[in-house]
Amino acid sequence: MSPDNATEAATACSLQEGRTLTAHVDLGQLARNLAGLRRVSRELGLLAVVKADAYGHGAVPVARALESAGIEGFCVATLPEALDLRRGGILSPILVLGSIRPESLPVASANHLDLTVVSADHLLELAPLVPEHPVGLHLKLDTGMGRSGILLDDLGACLDGIRALQPRIRGVMGHFSASEAPDARCAHLQRKRFQGALAQLRDAGIAVPMAHHANSAGCLRGFVEGDTHARCGIALYGLSEVEEAREAGLKPILELTAEVMRAVRIPAGSTVGYGSTYVAPHPVKLVTLNCGYADGYPRALSNRAQAGFKGRTYPVVGQVSMDMLTVVLPEAISIRPGDRMTLLSRNPEDPHSVQATARLLSTIPYEVTCALNRRVLRDPT
Ligand SMILES: Cc1ncc(COP(=O)(O)O)c(C=O)c1O
Known part of the structure; x- marks a missing residue:
């Protein structure tokens, strides 16, 4: 080449x-x-x-x-x-x-x-x-x-x-x-x-x-x-x-989405992530996203945050690691590599809005968006 x-x-x-x-x-x-x-x-x-x-x-x-x-x-x-x-x-x-x-x-x-x-x-x-x-x-x-x-x-x-x-x-x-x-x-x-x-x-x-x-x-x-x-x-x-x-009608302008890199069915009892902090209680769909604390998605959100897909939200499970995080969905949901999940939503009422995420972290919205670093692509439209 x-x-x-x-x-x-x-x-x-x-x-x-x-x-x-x-x-x-x-x-x-x-x-x-x-x-x-x-x-x-x-x-x-x-x-x-x-x-x-x-x-x-x-x-x-x-x-x-x-x-x-x-x-x-x-x-x-x-x-x-x-x-x-x-x-x-x-x-x-x-x-x-x-x-x-x-x-x-x-x-x-x-x-x-x-x-x-x-x-x-x-x-x-x-x-x-x-x-x-x-x-x-x-x-x-x-x-x-x-x-x-x-x-x-x-x-x-x-x-x-x-x-x-x-x-x-x-x-x-x-x-x-x-x-x-x-x-x-x-x-x-x-x-x-x-x-x-x-x-x-x-x-x-x-x-x-x-x-x-x-x-x-x-x-x-x-x-x-x-x-x-x-x-x-x-x-x-x-x-x-x-x-x-x-x-005054002011509304959030930022939404963070990540592509699914792996979507698999795991049986009951499977463990997920560092320290095996999540154990599947029954068979679930486990999705891995390319987003971690090195991107500015705090590790403190492990086993606490939600991610959105087609109008519903699903729990972020296991420890958020440096470059990846995992979400579980019901087995029946059809989701595959290349689909996108929303990690920060623009709707303040959503459990994964910037404001709700800040509350989960006992911080202010400023800190949530400021944390997103240069590895995150900006798509201004
Ligand atoms: C000196 C100064 N002025 C203005 C602002 C803007 O504050 P806000 O984002 O609350 O409008 C800041 C933010 O930290 C600041 O440090």
Whole structure:
């Protein structure tokens, strides 16, 4: 086989392999989720949070769809995530939420990225380099989240340094710690602090073109008074669990399906998987799927989760292993290699929805989709 043929065959082969486990991402519903969010957020500009590969949904196709639908900008966590978007043709403003080292300013500037100032020390580090390597800066204020941002007690001491950086100061931001909590006292307190800090900056003659404190839940619940923008992730992916998300018609956009690699009848007493944690109580149809914890399907779902086939669900049995998992169905069900089963459903009511799976794992939907890694083929449609 010539090297060219070998490369072609290898590409075809890897695509073939990849197709066995696929995250289908409904970009039409993504655009409808954006429209639903806009109805609620009215005049606010929206920055789509597409860090962590758009929470596992595939950052570039998601960002392209949102850019076509008129989003005002994007947020990512790291410089490589921002550069991936630029390489993917994204031209809209991109804000890097994480802490960027001063030595990365040239590449950030060359790629027209906006950076977050994550502390008073970070401001001091970046300030001398910004005139030579211009970037937009968003000042993060720690209004109560307690993990990053300039402490409000330190803001007064930073005012001269901030004023000197104008007009590079594009925005001022905070982050809610519990915007989805039924008790909104904490959210209101954070907003009050944010508004106080904005007034302090304006009194000091510092222009604040953009102010954004809200994430999805803060935006959906209207904790945005006086802000110009909101940074929304989970609502766009249709996985926000606040009541207002349902009222706005937001729906999940990701479905995970896997191809059946083996379907066999096993007699009563047969054991399945590492540790033989499942013993067939009677003859059953045993199906093996090419999906395991190395793909981001947690081992903690062993003997607990369900998988869907033709409108019904069936139990995932035995230990989920690195690359495979097993499901049992009644003997009479006709299922064969090449058929597909659904491991994560888009219907929130299903026992194998992202939300139900998160509950099984005592976690949040964010963690379930973020876990899906690069072995999982993304099929944006
Ligand atoms: C700083 C910041 N802003 C906004 C968001 C978006 O949050 P959500 O997905 O809840 O809208 C995140 C997500 O983790 C974040 O870290």
